[in-house]
Amino acid sequence: xxxxxxxxxxxxxxxxxxxxxxxxxxxxxxxxxxxxxxxxxxxxxxxxxxxxxxxxxxxxxxxxxxxxxxxxxxxxxxxxxxxxxxxxxxxxxxxxxxxxxxxxxxxxxxxxxxxxxxxxxxxxxxxxxxxxxxxxxxxxxxxxxxxxxxxxxxxxxxxxxxxxxxxxxxxxxxxxxxxxxxxxxxxxxxxxxxxxxxxxxxxxxxxxxxxxxxxxxxxxxxxxxxxxxxxxxxxxxxxxxxxxxxxxxxxxxxxxxxxxxxxxxxxxxxxxxxxxxxxxxxxxxxxxxxxxxxxxx
Amino acid sequence: xxxxxxxxxxxxxxxxxxxxxxxxxxxxxxxxxxxxxxxxxxxxxxxxxxxxxxxxxxxxxxxxxxxxxxxxxxxxxxxxxxxxxxxxxxxxxxxxxxxxxxxxxxxxxxxxxxxxxxxxxxxxxxxxxxxxxxxxxxxxxxxxxxxxxxxxxxxxxxxxxxxxxxxxxxxxxxxxxxxxxxxxxxxxxxxxxxxxxxxxxxxxxxxxxxxxxxxxxxxxxxxxxxxxxxxxxxxxxxxxxxxxxxxxxxxxxxxxxxxxxxxxxxxxxxxxxxxxxxxxxxxxxxxxxxxxxxxxxxxxxxxxxxxxxxxxxxxxxxxxxxx
Numbered sequence: 001x002x003x004x005x006x007x008x009x010x011x012x013x014x015x016x017x018x019x020x021x022x023x024x025x026x027x028x029x030x031x032x033x034x035x036x037x038x039x040x041x042x043x044x045x046x047x048x049x050x051x052x053x054x055x056x057x058x059x060x061x062x063x064x065x066x067x068x069x070x071x072x073x074x075x076x077x078x079x080x081x082x083x084x085x086x087x088x089x090x091x092x093x094x095x096x097x098x099x100x101x102x103x104x105x106x107x108x109x110x111x112x113x114x115x116x117x118x119x120x121x122x123x124x125x126x127x128x129x130x131x132x133x134x135x136x137x138x139x140x141x142x143x144x145x146x147x148x149x150x151x152x153x154x155x156x157x158x159x160x161x162x163x164x165x166x167x168x169x170x171x172x173x174x175x176x177x178x179x180x181x182x183x184x185x186x187x188x189x190x191x192x193x194x195x196x197x198x199x200x201x202x203x204x205x206x207x208x209x210x211x212x213x214x215x216x217x218x219x220x221x222x223x224x225x226x227x228x229x230x231x232x233x234x235x236x237x238x239x240x241x242x243x244x245x246x247x248x249x250x251x252x253x254x255x256x257x258x259x260x261x262x263x264x265x266x267x268x269x270x271x272x273x274x275x276x277x278x279x280x281x282x283x284x285x286x287x288x289x290x291x292x293x294x295x296x297x
Numbered sequence: 298x299x300x301x302x303x304x305x306x307x308x309x310x311x312x313x314x315x316x317x318x319x320x321x322x323x324x325x326x327x328x329x330x331x332x333x334x335x336x337x338x339x340x341x342x343x344x345x346x347x348x349x350x351x352x353x354x355x356x357x358x359x360x361x362x363x364x365x366x367x368x369x370x371x372x373x374x375x376x377x378x379x380x381x382x383x384x385x386x387x388x389x390x391x392x393x394x395x396x397x398x399x400x401x402x403x404x405x406x407x408x409x410x411x412x413x414x415x416x417x418x419x420x421x422x423x424x425x426x427x428x429x430x431x432x433x434x435x436x437x438x439x440x441x442x443x444x445x446x447x448x449x450x451x452x453x454x455x456x457x458x459x460x461x462x463x464x465x466x467x468x469x470x471x472x473x474x475x476x477x478x479x480x481x482x483x484x485x486x487x488x489x490x491x492x493x494x495x496x497x498x499x500x501x502x503x504x505x506x507x508x509x510x511x512x513x514x515x516x517x518x519x520x521x522x523x524x525x526x527x528x529x530x531x532x533x534x535x536x537x538x539x540x541x542x543x544x545x546x547x548x549x550x551x552x553x554x555x556x557x558x559x560x561x562x563x564x565x566x567x568x569x570x571x572x573x574x575x576x577x578x579x580x581x582x583x584x585x586x587x588x589x590x591x592x593x594x595x596x597x598x599x600x601x602x603x604x605x606x607x608x609x610x611x612x613x614x615x616x617x618x619x620x
Contacts, residue, residue, distance in 0.1 A: 010521045010522060010523070011521065011522050014419055014522045014523070015419065015420075015421060018416045018419040018420055019420065019422075019425070021416055022413075022416060022417070022420065022425075022429045023429070025413070025429070025433060025493070025494075026429050026432045026433065028490065029432055029433060029435055029436060029490070029494070030432060030435075031451075031458070032447040032448070032450070032451050033447070035447075035450065035451060035458055036446075036447060036450055039450070048456055049456070050455065050456045050457070050458075050460065050461045050464070051458065051461040052458050052461060052462070053458065094338040094339065094342070097335040097336070097338060097339070098335065098336060098338065098339035100332075100335060101332040101333070101335040101336045101339070102336075104329070104332055106325065106328065106329065107329050107332050108322070108325050108326055108329055113336070116343065117339070117343060120343060120347040120348070122600075122601055122604045122605075123597055123600075123601045124347075124350065124597060125349070125350020125351045125352075125353055125354055125597075126350065126354065126576070126590060126593030126594060126596070126597055127573075127576050127577060127580060127581070127589075127593055128353070128356070128576070128580050128581070128586050128589055128590040128593060129350040129351070129352070129353025129354055129356070129590060129593075130346075130350040130353075131581065132353050132356075132367060132586070133345070133346075133349050133350050133352075133353060136366075136367075137345070148342075148346070149346055151338075151342055151346075152339065152342050152343065152346075181331050182331035182332055182335070183331050183334070183335070186335070207438060211438075211439065211440035211442075211443075212440075213440060213442050214555070218577075218581060229440055229442045229443075232442050232443065232446060233442045233445075233559065236442075236445070236446035236449065237442065237445050237446060237449065237559050261450075261456065264446070264450075265450065268443065268446045268447070268450075271443065272439065272443050275438060275439060276435075279435060279438055280431065282438075283431055283434050283438070286434075286438075287434075287498055290498045290499060290502070291498075291502055
């Protein structure tokens with residue numbers, strides 16, 4: 001009896017420690033977002049005051065009203081949405097073609113092609129040779145440079161292939177007898193049966209495109225083609241956007257209550273909110289994907 | 298072993314029928330014509346964008362001139378490697394930084410999600426568990442550009458919240474992102490912060506596979522939560538931990554370009570500059586294409602060997618490798 005009560009005490013203590021640790025972790029995860037959101041909605045005097053910001057003080061939307069005047073945000077949004085939509089569609093399209101072909105056991109040289117594809121996961125030509133290649137073939141400073149270099153993701157394609165292989169071949173045989181060729185089988189039978197995996201992989205690729213910034217940095221010069229992440233980087237990390245300076249001067253003239261801190265916070269929020277909004281709905285697809293990936297690999 | 302035997306017997310069977318081989322191969326190709334059609338984008342992509350850059354590696358052994366292009370630039374042998382290993386004032390510094398930062402990532406970053414997974418596993422209130430898990434995944438979904446922006450705000454020595462709290466405790470403001478003494482610490486901690494929640498998924502999945510009877514039996518024997526954790530949970534996920542650890546060590550030359558690039562600045566180059574950031578800055582910015590291709594080649598050759606080695610190790614442990 002004594003042992004029993006000591007055990008439950010131990011368990012209770014364990015629970016308390018676990019709950020406290022996890023709560024602290026959640027606070028530390030959420031706090032930076034709450035901080036920046038609060039700053040973006042506070043008056044300049046409150047915004048630059050050092051300390052914890054849990055809610056907007058001297059609430060004002062002025063920073064947002066001014067931030068939306070920054071051309072770069074909208075150019076960035078436009079290009080990011082473009083590459084996300086076009087890039088995701090094209091990637092899923094060509095990857096499902098490839099994955100289907102590689103899923104067929106009777107494909108000649110199947111294991112050789114599969115191996116040639118897989119080994120690319122483990123080496124690369126390096127930054128400079130890749131950069132020179134993109135220049136050489138004329139993709140430099142075009143929106144295609146944001147889409148084509150990442151068109152195939154070997155890992156995702158293998159997951160797709162494994163999924164296609166798990167579809168019972170009797171189903172395909174029955175359509176084949178009716179004279180359907182591989183293209184029709186893929187589009188009319190296999191892809192409709194693979195909607196869950198296609199949804200998951202589309203989301204992975206879409207989030208990749210939304211967040212991708214390095215190709216946007218090295219391949220894009222033309223200011224009308226910059227992506228959102230690059231604009232955010234320039235504004236917040238590099239601290240070097242001429243438009244913001246201009247905005248500050250105008251605001252000072254019109255005595256609009258903004259400071260660089262509130263503008264930056266507002267831009268950061270504008271750039272992050274779309275993902276924060278979809279995050280609760282897409283995270284479970286990502287978790288599912290981890291499980292799929294860990295089945296093999 | 299079995300499949301190898303099968304392949305052998307298949308091969309000999311095919312050999313016996315070698316007379317009809319040519320024709321059957323042709324019909325095989327014909328039967329697969331739509332499949333080959335589907336593979337066209339794949340062939341083009343992998344040939345150009347995955348294997349194509351290998352062609353440019355030759356400039357590591359040349360003096361690349363923009364007007365001459367890759368092919369016509371003059372050969373210089375191992376000049377750039379010689380410079381890299383024997384004369385460059387930076388190379389050993391950045392190699393050291395890369396390995397040290399990776400090493401810290403392994404020592405501190407690797408166990409963090411395991412610990413958190415064990416803690417999640419203890420939580421008994423389902424709703425609390427689920428909500429906190431989802432919150433912990435959040436930073437994984439954001440780019441280092443956005444997270445860099447958040448960290449710069451929070452860690453600012455003048456207006457940042459962290460320094461304000463430290464101030465209440467009587468600690469002088471710390472320039473986390475600008476002081477070489479604190480930069481690596483900030484890197485490791487922020488990287489744990491970003492990935493700790495996400496990293497738990499694979500361990501939690503492994504934990505769901507543990508037979509509940511084991512816990513029942515342990516309870517019968519009077520084992521408390523701690524004993525159950527160390528004697529059942531941890532041993533059960535040990536193989537997953539081992540595999541992930543081996544793959545992690547294979548990545549030792551990747552110290553996290555995205556993170557460092559968005560957090561570092563000239564004040565901390567001495568402790569933060571790694572192979573990848575160096576190749577970007579000196580290569581693309583200062584146009585030393587040939588030299589930095591050599592640095593990149595050095596990195597990729599080591600990295601590839603490490604992958605082969607770690608893959609071998611995983612297979613030796615009786616697990617399925619990646620190659």
